[in-house]
Amino acid sequence: MLLGAIFAGLFYFATVVFLVGVGARIARYARIPAPLVIPTTPAPTTHAGVCARMFREVVFFESLFKGSKWSWLFGWLFHFGMLIVIAQHLRYFTQPVWSWVMLIQWIGSYASFAMFVGLGGLWARRVLVDRIRYISAPSDHLMLALLLAITGSGLLMKHVAHTDIVLLKAFALGLITLSWQPLPNDLVLLAHLSLVIILMLIFPFSKLLHAPGVFFSPTRNMRDNPREHRHVASWAKDLPKSADSADGA
């Protein structure tokens, strides 16, 4: 019971830091001025085109595919493995379990291996490719280590050192209904949960902010229309008109 209460407290703390931190980051990204029209060409000229481009970027990692096939392969395997695995974890937080969550349970086993392979490949790239190793900072390695440890401990629980998932689900339901329940006292589970808490805590201050950040990237979210529309940054609209003519003279 004490263990459950401690982890419940840690989860609430991590959730607050995660939500407030990421929210503050998004607010900051949204306010950063984009004074110049700098979409990477060829770029769409319409809003619909920008939405389509962003969709391809987020779902298929289009520019990464054009840039580096190996990074794309491992990156895509990891990200979409993670998407399915996170969706699969909803079985712990829904009662009765949503029908589509039931349906994807079997894919989750494969998706977790895809995650593991993807992360392993991304890390191998940082170690084995000379020019990537040269530009890799400690945080690049540590984020991969953290994600790999989360995936590894999850796989270990599924295939080797099982935990009591019925008791675990009661704990998870207790978390979201503010009624603390005991947590199974299994070392691998506690490691898995602790690592997830660490991930939530450092997410708002880490390179993982590329997740919300991609939507604010001017090279991706701008239209290629500098001839049709003069682009004036919002702060520049307040400048006195005379400044323009003085420059032109």
Add this chain to the structure above:
Amino acid sequence: MRRTAGKRLARGWIAGLLLGAATLCIPGVLFSDVAKPQIPSARGEQCVEPVEIMRRDHFDFMKHDRDTTVHEGVRSIKHSLAGCIDCHASRDTGGQFISINAEGQFCQTCHTYAAVKIDCFTCHAAVPATKVSQSP
């Protein structure tokens, strides 16, 4: 610039810590209890393993003993599925056995709760063997 970023970070952590501590002060008992599977009671004295172990590893035991039986022909196994069903299948009001994988029955109640599919009973019987059905 660095100092303001550091300050903002510190403020975020303090706010998070306070909010986290505040949630800990809410007594859990005030809120309704969470949904848990209602497991039907069993017959028999004692399970083949402690309950704690069975909850974590029953499928490994069953799969291991399936291999022992099917591949090596050993039939005197400790963790047989038929043994589970003998103790854990419930009877309805008419005294007939209910399938152990029916909704709300011993296997299904937890398996539905945890969204884990059971495929034992596409081949195996889900009720104890009775005199009528047993071969001579």
